[in-house]
Amino acid sequence: MSVSIRDAGQEQLIVATGLYKSFGGEPILLDVGVEVFRGRILGIIGPGGVGKSLLMKMLAGLVEPDAGDVTVLGQSLQSLNASGLARVRDRMGFLFQNYALFDFMDVGQNIAFPLEQMGVPKAEITRRVAERLAEVELPGIERLFPNELAGGLKKRVALARATIAGAPILLYDDPTAGLDPVTSSKIFELIRRLHRPDGATVIVGHDIDRMVAVCDEWLLLHEGAVLFRGTTEEGRASSHEVLKTFFMETGMLGAAA
Amino acid sequence: MSSLAPTPATAEPQKRAKRPIPRQSKANRPLLYPLAAFRRGATLFLETLLWCIKPGALKRRRRQILEQLFVIGNKSVVFITVTLGVLGLISVFQVLVQVERILPDFSMIGPAFIQIMTREFAPTMAGLMIATRVGSGIAAEIGSMVVTEQVDALRMCNADPVDYLVMPRFVASVIQTTLLSIYGCVIGVASGFIAAGLFWNIPAGTFFNLQLVAYGDVVSGLMKAVAYGMAVPIVAAQAGLETSGGSEGVGTATTRAVVNASFSVVVLDFLLSGFSFLFLSKGPM
Ligand SMILES: Nc1ncnc2c1ncn2[C@@H]1O[C@H](COP(=O)(O)OP(=O)(O)OP(=O)(O)O)[C@@H](O)[C@H]1O
Ligand SMILES: [Mg+2]
Numbered sequence: 437m438s439v440s441i442r443d444a445g446q447e448q449l450i451v452a453t454g455l456y457k458s459f460g461g462e463p464i465l466l467d468v469g470v471e472v473f474r475g476r477i478l479g480i481i482g483p484g485g486v487g488k489s490l491l492m493k494m495l496a497g498l499v500e501p502d503a504g505d506v507t508v509l510g511q512s513l514q515s516l517n518a519s520g521l522a523r524v525r526d527r528m529g530f531l532f533q534n535y536a537l538f539d540f541m542d543v544g545q546n547i548a549f550p551l552e553q554m555g556v557p558k559a560e561i562t563r564r565v566a567e568r569l570a571e572v573e574l575p576g577i578e579r580l581f582p583n584e585l586a587g588g589l590k591k592r593v594a595l596a597r598a599t600i601a602g603a604p605i606l607l608y609d610d611p612t613a614g615l616d617p618v619t620s621s622k623i624f625e626l627i628r629r630l631h632r633p634d635g636a637t638v639i640v641g642h643d644i645d646r647m648v649a650v651c652d653e654w655l656l657l658h659e660g661a662v663l664f665r666g667t668t669e670e671g672r673a674s675s676h677e678v679l680k681t682f683f684m685e686t687g688m689l690g691a692a693a
Numbered sequence: 694m695s696s697l698a699p700t701p702a703t704a705e706p707q708k709r710a711k712r713p714i715p716r717q718s719k720a721n722r723p724l725l726y727p728l729a730a731f732r733r734g735a736t737l738f739l740e741t742l743l744w745c746i747k748p749g750a751l752k753r754r755r756r757q758i759l760e761q762l763f764v765i766g767n768k769s770v771v772f773i774t775v776t777l778g779v780l781g782l783i784s785v786f787q788v789l790v791q792v793e794r795i796l797p798d799f800s801m802i803g804p805a806f807i808q809i810m811t812r813e814f815a816p817t818m819a820g821l822m823i824a825t826r827v828g829s830g831i832a833a834e835i836g837s838m839v840v841t842e843q844v845d846a847l848r849m850c851n852a853d854p855v856d857y858l859v860m861p862r863f864v865a866s867v868i869q870t871t872l873l874s875i876y877g878c879v880i881g882v883a884s885g886f887i888a889a890g891l892f893w894n895i896p897a898g899t900f901f902n903l904q905l906v907a908y909g910d911v912v913s914g915l916m917k918a919v920a921y922g923m924a925v926p927i928v929a930a931q932a933g934l935e936t937s938g939g940s941e942g943v944g945t946a947t948t949r950a951v952v953n954a955s956f957s958v959v960v961l962d963f964l965l966s967g968f969s970f971l972f973l974s975k976g977p978m
Pocket of ligand 2: 488489490533609
């Protein structure tokens with residue numbers, strides 16, 4: 437099933453080039469490039485604090501890079517006005533690492549919010565929210581508030597909100613942090629099911645063992661730069677020291693052996 | 694530049710290209726901070742106004758506006774009652790102590806007090822109370838939404854934070870500051886009379902006399918109330934939206950909101966008092 441990404445005729449849904457970002461003079465990302473092809477699932481990995489979340493926010497146009505460009509669906513985010521950006525974001529779903537649930541809304545309202553913004557009729561919203569909550573195995577918790585939920589549950593509610601609109605481009609920042617192994621596997625299963633062949637999915641994560649089953653391609657960030665970019669096989673075959681250590685620690689090489 | 698072609702399987706680390714030169718903004722120069730902040734505030738103000746006049750906008754945000762009307766009223770009414778009550782009591786008392794030494798007649802105390810209450814003390818004290826109580830609340834709420842990425846989540850759902858968070862607070866604040874200024878004026882004058890009646894036996898008919906209150910005084914007072922009601926939520930929301938650096942950032946933003954909002958009330962008071970002095974008619978009501 438996995439075709440080499442070098443195949444001709446592949447369409448890029450997200451292209452980022454030369455991304456640079458520093459905070460208070462401290463550079464975090466130096467010249468990072470990302471490309472995500474139609475129909476592919478990209479896994480972004482790297483040590484904590486390397487700037488994975490920052491990179492994801494740049495791909496969604498939430499953080500403006502100091503230098504470099506992000507193009508989504510052929511539109512350069514930097515050059516878009518508010519309504520242009522809105523049209524691109526209509527086609528994106530974003531799961532935030534720290535949930536970012538609206539604390540003044542209950543769970544049902546949180547998940548319904550993207551649909552409300554799109555003007556979906558009320559009855560359909562209620563049905564779809566209940567459906568998606570069942571899919572993340574939290575049926576019937578619509579009336580609870582986010583502050584009544586444990587971290588793992590918040591994550592799943594946030595995942596439901598990110599995916600409710602059925603957007604073709606889905607960005608997940610650490611979808612399984614704080615979840616038990618069984619639920620984690622189910623979440624990755626769901627992520628694969630929600631992935632559209634005409635869309636693209638990006639997953640930031642640390643759970644490489646489980647991500648291997650889902651991701652077609654990888655991007656390893658290290659010290660602010662892209663250290664490796666390629667398919668799972670290419671990653672396993674690599675002889676690069678840091679890459680080896682990183683994948684060994686996380687079991688990916690072990691899986692290959 | 695990292696090439697767009699996929700890295701070969703035997704991936705060597707991509708050569709770190711020489712650092713691109715980041716786009717630098719002039720606002721990074723300390724001397725221009727206040728100027729740049731003022732410009733961002735003005736932009737936020739215009740954006741908020743645009744959201745307000747958008748057809749159907751007020752109706753669409755009716756629930757949030759009502760909620761904010763309640764929150765702002767609830768937060769401020771006790772404060773304003775106490776502050777203007779005490780202010781009215783003390784200022785009339787102090788004035789009468791002084792006046793007693795030079796004038797035999799107290800008949801003008803009431804009218805003069807009502808005039809200065811209307812055009813100056815009621816709106817400005819209410820404005821300052823709202824700057825602290827409401828300004829800090831707005832900055833803390835919006836600031837914590839920023840650091841918990843809720844504002845980013847709104848953006849991802851194509852809900853403009855200005856439309857969704859700032860506009861309802863702005864509308865509610867303009868309405869409530871005006872109402873609370875009028876209420877504060879009544880409280881201030883009433884408690885002023887308590888001092889006058891209790892300690893100097895000035896009759897109510899003499900004290901509650903509107904002969905000095907000109908049309909210009911009322912307009913001036915209302916104009917100030919509306920201006921403070923507009924400035925406070927904008928200044929506070931700007932501090933909130935510019936929050937950075939986790940929960941300490943929210944504290945800093947809240948402090949900045951209170952300082953800047955109070956400061957803008959004082960500056961607006963000065964400007965609008967000047968305007969009223971120069972341009973508003975002194976004729977009787
Ligand atoms: N708004 C900001 N202001 C200042 N520094 C920031 C900001 N956003 C990110 N950083 C810094 O950028 C660095 C990268 O942060 P980021 O959250 O992207 O890391 P990460 O790779 O997602 O880490 P983790 O694996 O723990 O999620 C951190 O050192 C962080 O302090
Ligand atoms: Mg992160």
